[in-house]
Amino acid sequence: MKTSIAASSRWARDRFSHFFPSSANNGDIGASSTDQSSSQEEELHHRKHHNEENNSMRPKKSRVSTSTMQIQTRQDEDEDEDDGRIVIKPVNDEDDTSVIITFNQSISPFIITLTFVASISGFMFGYDTGYISSALISINKDLDNKVLTYGEKEIITAATSLGALITSIGAGTAADVFGRRPCLMFSNLMFLIGAILQITAHRFWQMAAGRLVMGFGVGIGSLISPLFISEIAPKMIRGRLTVINSLWLTGGQLIAYGCGAGLNHVNNGWRILVGLSLIPTVLQFSFFCFLPDTPRYYVMKGDLERAKMVLKRSYVDTEDEIIDQKVDELASLNQSIPGKNPIIKFWHMVKELHTVPSNFRALIIGCGLQAIQQFTGWNSLMYFSGTIFETVGFKNSSAVSIIVSGTNFVFTLIAFFCIDKIGRRYILLIGLPGMTMALVVCAIAFHFLGIKFDGASAVVASSGFSSWGIVIIIFIIVYAAFYALGIGTVPWQQSELFPQNVRGVGTSFATATNWAGSLVIASTFLTMLQNITPTGTFSFFAAVACLSTIFCYFCYPELSGLELEEVQTILKDGFNIKASKALAKKRKQQVAQGAAHHKLKFEPTQEIVES
Numbered sequence: 067m068k069t070s071i072a073a074s075s076r077w078a079r080d081r082f083s084h085f086f087p088s089s090a091n092n093g094d095i096g097a098s099s100t101d102q103s104s105s106q107e108e109e110l111h112h113r114k115h116h117n118e119e120n121n122s123m124r125p126k127k128s129r130v131s132t133s134t135m136q137i138q139t140r141q142d143e144d145e146d147e148d149d150g151r152i153v154i155k156p157v158n159d160e161d162d163t164s165v166i167i168t169f170n171q172s173i174s175p176f177i178i179t180l181t182f183v184a185s186i187s188g189f190m191f192g193y194d195t196g197y198i199s200s201a202l203i204s205i206n207k208d209l210d211n212k213v214l215t216y217g218e219k220e221i222i223t224a225a226t227s228l229g230a231l232i233t234s235i236g237a238g239t240a241a242d243v244f245g246r247r248p249c250l251m252f253s254n255l256m257f258l259i260g261a262i263l264q265i266t267a268h269r270f271w272q273m274a275a276g277r278l279v280m281g282f283g284v285g286i287g288s289l290i291s292p293l294f295i296s297e298i299a300p301k302m303i304r305g306r307l308t309v310i311n312s313l314w315l316t317g318g319q320l321i322a323y324g325c326g327a328g329l330n331h332v333n334n335g336w337r338i339l340v341g342l343s344l345i346p347t348v349l350q351f352s353f354f355c356f357l358p359d360t361p362r363y364y365v366m367k368g369d370l371e372r373a374k375m376v377l378k379r380s381y382v383d384t385e386d387e388i389i390d391q392k393v394d395e396l397a398s399l400n401q402s403i404p405g406k407n408p409i410i411k412f413w414h415m416v417k418e419l420h421t422v423p424s425n426f427r428a429l430i431i432g433c434g435l436q437a438i439q440q441f442t443g444w445n446s447l448m449y450f451s452g453t454i455f456e457t458v459g460f461k462n463s464s465a466v467s468i469i470v471s472g473t474n475f476v477f478t479l480i481a482f483f484c485i486d487k488i489g490r491r492y493i494l495l496i497g498l499p500g501m502t503m504a505l506v507v508c509a510i511a512f513h514f515l516g517i518k519f520d521g522a523s524a525v526v527a528s529s530g531f532s533s534w535g536i537v538i539i540i541f542i543i544v545y546a547a548f549y550a551l552g553i554g555t556v557p558w559q560q561s562e563l564f565p566q567n568v569r570g571v572g573t574s575f576a577t578a579t580n581w582a583g584s585l586v587i588a589s590t591f592l593t594m595l596q597n598i599t600p601t602g603t604f605s606f607f608a609a610v611a612c613l614s615t616i617f618c619y620f621c622y623p624e625l626s627g628l629e630l631e632e633v634q635t636i637l638k639d640g641f642n643i644k645a646s647k648a649l650a651k652k653r654k655q656q657v658a659q660g661a662a663h664h665k666l667k668f669e670p671t672q673e674i675v676e677s
């Protein structure tokens with residue numbers, strides 16, 4: 067076995083040395099064979115032959131070996147790594163030979179279509195959580211012939227978050243059992259029923275029930291849409307494609323505020339506002355009648371033919387043989403969780419999620435980021451910004467909400483361009499300190515502004531424009547910008563943290579954390595303002611943002627450019643921040659060099675560990 071390991075390592079190094087420009091033999095992509103197709107054929111032949119040889123020798127239980135081929139590389143540029151040497155070793159591998167096949171990173175119209183159709187769920191998430199503040203103003207006496215009490219308004223608002231929390235817990239398992247696409251189509255039905263209940267409501271409870279049912283749809287969509295996108299995306303732009311969902315989300319909120327402002331004074335305008343939400347729902351449902359599920363879901367179900375079919379449509383210029391190998395590989399990495407019925411399966415998955423160290427680390431990161439997103443106060447600020455802006459002379463709170471949610475949208479767009487290039491980790495480490503700084507400035511400004519909360523309304527010491535008020539406005543916008551750039555967007559990349567067998571349940575827990583956090587913060591914000599003052603409240607959010615920076619610094623590895631299957635090896639024996647940064651950097655170099663030579667059809671994917 068030992069000899070075979072050494073031989074395999076040598077084989078792997080020889081075969082793929084040209085993909086590792088910084089490796090010991092100084093292989094250079096440009097210096098390797100120029101005949102792309104013949105080298106590929108040869109490669110495939112060797113791989114097949116080699117795999118056959120090794121399959122028979124493979125031990126039953128997979129363990130990543132640590133005494134593997136020692137390709138040592140000096141790390142330059144990055145100060146964290148410049149004193150370190152790194153060892154490159156194969157991933158998911160008990161015998162040092164397996165490689166993860168990856169494709170050219172070009173994006174096809176088919177992938178774009180799937181991404182846009184899936185991310186309509188993001189739009190509905192944003193629109194449905196966004197329209198309610200304007201709707202509550204224009205509902206006036208339309209329900210039960212009386213003005214809604216403050217408590218009733220809270221119930222109508224919170225019902226959607228509660229509905230989302232309930233379905234998000236089971237949506238991941240449902241996605242594994244029934245498929246991602248059927249679940250999204252089911253969420254469309256929830257949106258439809260929820261909207262119809264609201265449009266036709268003349269009673270408070272019917273309206274609240276409609277919001278709850280709509281929330282069921284939001285919970286499912288908020289989880290499955292990013293999951294769907296991350297499973298179909300080419301790795302180098304997976305972050306970017308997933309941000310499209312966030313773009314639709316924040317765009318949906320912006321449009322909801324815009325439409326809300328326009329319909330505020332229209333009789334029954336709120337019914338139109340709710341009715342508009344039917345358009346995206348119907349569109350998504352219709353498109354999905356003609357589109358497939360993700361290849362990884364088909365592999366989970368053992369339907370390898372359909373997985374191949376979807377991959378072929380996604381990577382049009384890739385040879386069938388490579389597609390076949392990719393599907394075989396996904397199948398061999400797919401260890402499905404036992405359990406006859408969904409409840410037993412769910413239980414097994416929960417156990418697997420908590421007992422396998424890499425899964426548990428993924429869970430800490432996934433839930434941690436979602437909790438940070440909510441407990442740094444963004445959603446309460448969205449509601450509260452209207453009141454704050456009024457204190458400095460702006461009377462139109464809808465216009466103010468548009469400015470704040472517009473900033474959220476614009477900076478999500480900037481995140482779209484940065485997330486794969488700069489990396490998720492760096493934009494988080496820029497965003498969170500930026501938020502901390504902005505929140506501290508707001509807390510100080512509130513102290514000098516002398517604002518007090520009496521019941522649900524704010525009492526300000528001096529009315530009209532005040533310089534501290536202007537400081538607050540500016541820094542709330544700065545806060546919105548840093549929020550959208552990092553923590554508003556990155557947590558929704560959660561699917562990439564979990565391996566296939568627990569991806570559903572892992573993303574469920576992370577999404578449920580988001581909705582639970584949103585419920586808690588929305589329902590305690592006013593109480594906080596009253597009891598610990600705005601300065602105390604903003605200081606609390608600043609402290610959470612500051613601690614979160616430390617959490618991300620130590621626990622959030624760089625995952626941009628890594629295959630979904632590679633992430634677990636990074637999390638196997640720690641958070642491996644340095645190793646993840648080195649691997650992400652290597653992947654980017656490989657792709658850049660491969661693209662320059664138009665020849666990177668598949669590459670060995672290897673783990674880099676610190677030595």
Ligand SMILES: O[C@H]1[C@H](O)[C@@H](O)[C@H](O)[C@@H](O)[C@H]1O
Nearest residue numbers: 315316319445474554555584
């Ligand atoms: O990522 C989104 C986005 O930042 C929204 O603006 C916010 O309302 C949601 O709660 C959050 O999950």
